[in-house]
Amino acid sequence: MSKGPVTEFIEKHFKHFNSAALVDAAKGYQEQLDKGNKMLVTLAGAMSTAEIGKSFAEMIRQDKVQFISCTGANLEEDVMNLVAHSHYERVPHYRDLTAQDEWDLLERGLNRVTDTCIPEEEAFRRIQKHIVKIWKDAEAAGERYFPHEYMYKLLLSGVMEEYYEIDLKDSWMYAAAEKNLPMVVPGWEDSTMGNIFASYVMKGELKASTMKSGIEYMGFIADWYMKNTDKGVGFFQIGGGIAGDFPICVVPMLYQDMEMHDIPFWSYFCQISDSTTSYGSYSGAVPNEKITWGKLDKDTPKFVIESDATIVAPLVFAYLLGW
Structure with missing residues (x-):
């Protein structure tokens, strides 16, 4: 594996505590790939708004995530x-x-995620007219797709190109769409696009069945797992919540x-989290609890790795990419 300046810095300075755990986890990830194992990566929180695509997109392009x-928010x-952008x-x-400051942001159409405000009109509404057409066209043709498949269609159709404001190489969704990378988006309904889709169903303009369901997502990943676990499938979890627990x-399902008693366990597990174990949360559960x-x-x-995922995940990816 090539070693760029970031990798060399990590190997020289990350020797103890969470920094050492980062190196150990990255080396373990690479060992999985070297064995020919597949790797599943989960994205919780607001990693897309944190621009994880600057490193994660290249991970996808280099086949380091399968x-x-x-x-739904990250999607x-x-x-x-x-x-x-x-x-x-x-x-x-x-x-x-203050509460008034927050209200002022709302009136300006800015939805805040910690230190970053998403512009509702330019972001949500710019996408809405195009994605709704794709939903309606599918329904008219008697077709049904998963949430991520509709987004892939949107990106690959080219209808959004006039709006692009960042380099496409920094969009992990575009990289995934180009590879038609398998994906699950559990709980998609609570995202903005999920809310929009629900509103069209409530208005009678779309059928709920035009969107494939979470149960179908579980069947989809189960089928993929059974077909890809001959050598092993690793699990790299950024944050916690439904993005991690669903897949x-x-x-165990x-x-x-299904009483398939020869099904292999996950072959590797890493979690980046700052959740406290004693709270009883899934995010804070140590790996041994999953046994x-x-x-x-x-x-x-x-x-x-008990740290901030916006710091840790890009460093792990940089290490794996030899940056």
């Missing part, structure tokens, strides 16, 4: 950044904002509910 699980916010506003003093449950749920084997390589 499956993605992400929230759409990468595309929003692609078409409306110049209209975003950063609010570095966000901790000092990892495929193993196949073993316990009791039939998700990981007692011998599965397990790593936890």
Whole structure:
């Protein structure tokens, strides 16, 4: 593996505590790829708004990720950044904002995510007219697709090109669309595009069945897992929540509910999290807890990096890319 200046810096300085865990996890990830194993990556939180595409897109292009699980927010916010980047506003003093300051942002059409404001008109509405047409065309043709498949169609159709404001190489969704990378988007309904789709269903302009469901997503990933686990499938989890718990449950579901007692466990597990274990949260659960749920084997390589994913994930990807 080539070693650029970032990789060399990491190897020289990241020797202890969470920095050492980062290196161990990255090396474990690379060992999985070297064995011919597949890797599933999950995206929780607001990683797309944090512009994870600057590193993650290249991971996709270089075949260092074979499956993605992400929230509906991450699915759409990468595309929003692609078409409306110049209209975003950063609010570095966000901790000092008053309720009136927040109201003023709302009236300006700015939806705040920590220190970054997404411009509603330029982002959401710019996409809406095009994605709604794709939904309606599919329904008219009697076709049904998953949420990410509709977004792939949107990106590959070229109808959004006039709006692009960042380099396409920095869009992980475009990289995934080009490869038709398999993906699940559990809980998509609570995203902005999910809300928009629901509104069209409520108005009687679309059928709910035009969008494939979460149950179908579970069947989709189960089928993919069974076909790709001959050597092993690793699990790299950024954050927690539904983006992580939905896909990892495929193993106990196949073993316990489908009674497929020869189904392999996940072959690698890493989680980037700053959640506190004692809160009883999925995000804070240490990997060994997942053994009791039939998700990981007692011998599965397990790593936890207790830090900010917006700092850690790009560094792990940079290491794997030899930057």
